[in-house]
Amino acid sequence: MLSALAGISAHAADIAAGKAKAELCAGCHGENGISQIENIPSLAAQPDMFIQWQLVFYRAGARKNEQMQPIVEQLDNEDIRNLGAYFAQLAPPKAPPDANxxxxxxxxxxxxxxxxxxxxxxxxxxxxxxxxxxxxxxxxxxxxxxxxxxxxxxxxxxxxxxxxxxxxxxxxxxxxxxxxxxx
Missing domain, CATH: 1.10.760.10 (Cytochrome c-like domain)
Structure with a gap:
């Protein structure tokens, strides 16, 4: 049983490692995953699997973006799991007041x-x-x-x-x- 648990924890996401890796993301996606740049999405509170799949799509070339390609090419599967877990646990962006x-x-x-x-x-x-x-x-x-x-x-x-x-x-x-x- 302990060996089974050890296998599970070896694949568990490391939020601290995700946070460290996300420092690269902050330049565009903002501090704490809240974008301040036009046409750049906020990543805070995005579902873990959503983040992971989007990174995999970018890495595989199914989604294309000049700024993202060189970054995702450096990510391994563990990095992707960690980034998904990190962004998922952040507080979502606060909606602006609705003027319309x-x-x-x-x-x-x-x-x-x-x-x-x-x-x-x-x-x-x-x-x-x-x-x-x-x-x-x-x-x-x-x-x-x-x-x-x-x-x-x-x-x-x-x-x-x-x-x-x-x-x-x-x-x-x-x-x-x-x-x-x-x-």
Missing amino acids: PDLSKKGAQAAAGRRCASCHLDDYAGTKAVARVAGQRQDYLLKALHDYKSGVRSGGGMAAMASVAYSLSEEEIEALAHYLAHL
């Missing part, structure tokens, strides 16, 4: 009509390999929805997002991004 509640209402209707909560959960905090979208940067949500709609972003379970985003109008994309950013 009418737009949020339209976004809520678009989310309900597309059954966004069926994957992202009722509070949009995400789960397992599904992203937390509540409180994410509005500019990044717009970018991500446009990338899914155009087919620029794909890989893994992203087919559902591409299908949902493809049918969104520009007005719905704007409203949905606004709504989610202000949750």
Whole structure:
């Protein structure tokens, strides 16, 4: 039994090692995983498996980004596990005050009509390999929805997002991004 436990702990994530490795990430994704840079997502409170899968997609070339590629090429599987655990345990970003509640209402209707909560959960905090979208940067949500709609972003379970985003109008994309950013 002890040998079985030793095997499990050998694969357990090391949050302290993840924090140390995340120092590289802070330049773009912000201190404590909260981005201050346009079109760069906040990573704080993203589900562990979501972070891990995105890093694997970047490392494998299924997702492409000039800034991310040289970084992820240096990550081994243990680094990826540690980064996932580290970002998952951080406090989520605080949503800014909603200056346009009418737009949020339209976004809520678009989310309900597309059954966004069926994957992202009722509070949009995400789960397992599904992203937390509540409180994410509005500019990044717009970018991500446009990338899914155009087919620029794909890989893994992203087919559902591409299908949902493809049918969104520009007005719905704007409203949905606004709504989610202000949750």
